[in-house]
Amino acid sequence: MQPAVTPLKNDQTFCFTCSPQAACFNACCRNLNQVLTPYDVLCLKQFLKMSSSEFLNRYTTENTGPGTGLPVVSLRFSDADDLACPFVTRAGCRVYPARPASCRTYPLARGVSRNRETGRLTEYWALIREPHCLGFNNGQRQTVNDWVNDQQIATHNRMNDMMLELISLKKRFRPGALSPSEKNLVFTALYDLDRFRRVLSEGETTFATSADTHTLDRPTASDRDLLLIAPEWIRKNVLTGVPEKV
Ligand code: SF4
Numbered sequence: 001m002q003p004a005v006t007p008l009k010n011d012q013t014f015c016f017t018c019s020p021q022a023a024c025f026n027a028c029c030r031n032l033n034q035v036l037t038p039y040d041v042l043c044l045k046q047f048l049k050m051s052s053s054e055f056l057n058r059y060t061t062e063n064t065g066p067g068t069g070l071p072v073v074s075l076r077f078s079d080a081d082d083l084a085c086p087f088v089t090r091a092g093c094r095v096y097p098a099r100p101a102s103c104r105t106y107p108l109a110r111g112v113s114r115n116r117e118t119g120r121l122t123e124y125w126a127l128i129r130e131p132h133c134l135g136f137n138n139g140q141r142q143t144v145n146d147w148v149n150d151q152q153i154a155t156h157n158r159m160n161d162m163m164l165e166l167i168s169l170k171k172r173f174r175p176g177a178l179s180p181s182e183k184n185l186v187f188t189a190l191y192d193l194d195r196f197r198r199v200l201s202e203g204e205t206t207f208a209t210s211a212d213t214h215t216l217d218r219p220t221a222s223d224r225d226l227l228l229i230a231p232e233w234i235r236k237n238v239l240t241g242v243p244e245k246v
Pocket residue numbers: 017018019022024025026027028029106132133134135136
């Protein structure tokens with residue numbers, strides 16, 4: 001059965017409570033296509049105390065966006081019939097403090113549009129009622145804004161919205177599909193932050209220019225700092241510049 005989708009405004013209310021006591025506990029952590037944003041990967045790899053490369057190799061799959069050639073990173077679900085998330089346990093989500101934005105947002109979904117002239121973002125919300133989810137029965141009444149605060153989604157949304165600017169630049173300067181080597185550069189800068197740090201601070205590969213090394217004159221730059229500079233680096237090195245081989 002298809003989920004019922006109801007558009008909501010930020011100050012509109014909905015009734016929902018998720019609890020380990022619910023008969024459906026963990027049912028939502030199976031049979032998913034869980035795409036991860038760069039900030040999701042950053043939070044998860046830090047929480048699990050892994051390098052970005054280790055995390056990506058162990059827990060994710062990488063695909064290529066049709067038409068754009070951009071990397072698409074998803075959680076690698078179990079091969080078993082239930083397609084379970086690698087982080088779901090009988091007691092619940094074992095990465096709960098670092099769970100991805102879409103897990104925090106559920107049962108809401110968020111869409112964002114960007115005004116081409118002003119760059120202004122407008123967000124849209126919808127309530128997704130899936131038949132297996134029993135959280136709507138006797139759920140607590142709250143506004144969308146209450147839910148965003150309660151689930152601590154705002155920082156995720158801000159960091160994820162940065163990617164819209166990048167997609168807009170991509171459409172403007174580099175329409176069509178990226179080549180595999182261009183995609184590799186984008187993947188490294190957005191998702192494989194520990195490698196990106198090495199690239200910029202040590203010139204690990206040929207694609208760090210001396211200007212980049214100067215820009216990042218701090219080998220200890222935080223993952224967050226790296227992710228903040230990544231879109232500009234991609235603009236310069238992939239979208240408007242001449243990419244070099246990785
Ligand atoms: S299916 Fe709904 S109520 Fe059940 S655990 Fe998942 S989010 Fe919570």
